[in-house]
Amino acid sequence: MKRIDWNALDDEGRREALARPAQSRSAELRSGVEAIIADVRTLGDEALRDLTARYDGATLDALAVTDEEFAEAEARLAPALKAAIREAAGRIERFHRAAAPTPVAVDTAPGVRVERVLRPIRRVGLYVPAGGAPLPSTALMLGVPAGIAGCREVVLCTPVQAHGRCDDAVLFAARATGVHQVFKLGGAQAIAAMAYGTATVPRCDKLFGPGNAWVTEAKLQVSGDPEGAAIDMPAGPSEVLVIADAEADPRFIAADLLSQAEHGPDSQVLLVSPSAGLLARVEHEVESQRRALPRADIAARALEESRLVLVHDLDEALDVSNRYAPEHLIIQTTDPRALLDGVDSAGSVFLGEWTPESLGDYCSGSNHVLPTYGYARSYSGVSVASFQKQVTVQEASAEGLRAIGPCAATLAEAEQLDAHRRAVTLRLEIMGATA
Numbered sequence: 001m002k003r004i005d006w007n008a009l010d011d012e013g014r015r016e017a018l019a020r021p022a023q024s025r026s027a028e029l030r031s032g033v034e035a036i037i038a039d040v041r042t043l044g045d046e047a048l049r050d051l052t053a054r055y056d057g058a059t060l061d062a063l064a065v066t067d068e069e070f071a072e073a074e075a076r077l078a079p080a081l082k083a084a085i086r087e088a089a090g091r092i093e094r095f096h097r098a099a100a101p102t103p104v105a106v107d108t109a110p111g112v113r114v115e116r117v118l119r120p121i122r123r124v125g126l127y128v129p130a131g132g133a134p135l136p137s138t139a140l141m142l143g144v145p146a147g148i149a150g151c152r153e154v155v156l157c158t159p160v161q162a163h164g165r166c167d168d169a170v171l172f173a174a175r176a177t178g179v180h181q182v183f184k185l186g187g188a189q190a191i192a193a194m195a196y197g198t199a200t201v202p203r204c205d206k207l208f209g210p211g212n213a214w215v216t217e218a219k220l221q222v223s224g225d226p227e228g229a230a231i232d233m234p235a236g237p238s239e240v241l242v243i244a245d246a247e248a249d250p251r252f253i254a255a256d257l258l259s260q261a262e263h264g265p266d267s268q269v270l271l272v273s274p275s276a277g278l279l280a281r282v283e284h285e286v287e288s289q290r291r292a293l294p295r296a297d298i299a300a301r302a303l304e305e306s307r308l309v310l311v312h313d314l315d316e317a318l319d320v321s322n323r324y325a326p327e328h329l330i331i332q333t334t335d336p337r338a339l340l341d342g343v344d345s346a347g348s349v350f351l352g353e354w355t356p357e358s359l360g361d362y363c364s365g366s367n368h369v370l371p372t373y374g375y376a377r378s379y380s381g382v383s384v385a386s387f388q389k390q391v392t393v394q395e396a397s398a399e400g401l402r403a404i405g406p407c408a409a410t411l412a413e414a415e416q417l418d419a420h421r422r423a424v425t426l427r428l429e430i431m432g433a434t435a
Helices: 011-017 027-043 045-056 067-076 079-099 136-149 168-176 187-196 213-223 250-261 276-290 296-303 314-324 336-342 357-362 398-414 418-434
Strands: 002-005 104-109 112-120 123-127 153-158 181-184 206-208 239-244 268-273 307-310 328-332 348-351 388-396
Touching: 027 045, 027 187, 027 213, 045 187, 067 168, 079 136, 079 168, 104 398, 112 398, 123 136, 123 187, 136 153, 136 168, 153 168, 153 187, 187 206, 187 213, 206 213, 239 250, 239 314, 250 268, 250 276, 250 296, 250 328, 250 357, 268 276, 268 296, 268 314, 276 296, 276 307, 314 336, 328 336, 328 357, 336 348, 348 357, 388 398, 398 418
Parallel strands: 002 307, 123 153, 123 206, 153 181, 239 268, 239 328, 268 307, 328 348
Antiparallel strands: 104 112, 112 388
16 A cells, blocks of 8 residues: 655645546447447347357356246355345335435415425336356345335346356345346346347336446446436446544454455555554554455455555545545544534445444445445435436416516516516416406
8 A cells, every 4th residue: 555645745746646546448448338239239139148158158048037046046045144135125225215305395485386296217227246246235225225216117137157047145135125127147238238128128217236347338338328328327446435543443444445455456445544653553454454365366456556645633634535535434533423524525434443334335224336436526326316206396376476477577588588488478467467
């Protein structure tokens, strides 16, 4: 990990210090994804079978997971894992149901009522990765809010393994959250299938979920096409920033940093502290713990682009964090909640030494599909609202039009939109004549 003295840097140096590893959007990647999307749009299911054989080494007779395959997957799973999935789903549902948007109706003037009504997105597509490791937790994080929102059709794609099956835990989690259809598809071809539809895979209105560079590029391309599909948010590699004071336990911090570093070589982790001693202790502890990890080599590559940042005080640490806008922000200080009001930009915040980021990944109840790569400055994590449309409604009586019509007419005249003005004044004139 690179050591940085924040106050020894000028503004350009600070910008470079917080730079993330460059995301690959090479010409080769873009053209490769374009070719896959074009194949799926032209050849449909035939292209999906060919691409699955090429990239996943599996020959598929049917793309959809059958009821029998769901039952077999559930039978193979350990009872403890099934119980944990159900337990996590319950907490995720409890939080997301409580945090869901609600309808609103307000009388903004006598005789003028303005409302907000909620409508679910009709058909949504969920992507659950299974490359480096299957992610049944992502099926929970996407399936639960989609169900609460009331989406009529929830489609899920997840990569097939070489033996022709999808991951058992992913299938169990999908079924537990009420997903309607699951397809044995991964990569850019899965995104293309859900965005444009094939004979087997239904076309979806909005796509959700993380993935590798090919999946991310495919989501960006289909979201930029009027005939494609909307997406949840731009995405990049996973990341965490920890703010800690001298009293924090370096063992806990090292474990939290490594829990993100093991995601992939392009992940990034940062520790920001006013204590040089803590930075040194954590650096030593990270290396000690890393050597014991099964994914030690992956974590080591991620740590090459990671940072230990020395600041004057915790207020400055907050400034660094807000500038970075991390996906995950962990605050391990003597009074972590005292810093919460100063957090402007973060995907999700974890307060105190007993709150590892892993809880949010799996079972605290919050969502782990979060904005990365600095997008926390302007995006929020997935929620029930992500699966809904908020439609406004207004209704005015004659009394209401009399009260606010002149205001609308004056503003329309100022904008030189005479038809807008006349739509109001015509009614007012007729109303006056009738009276």
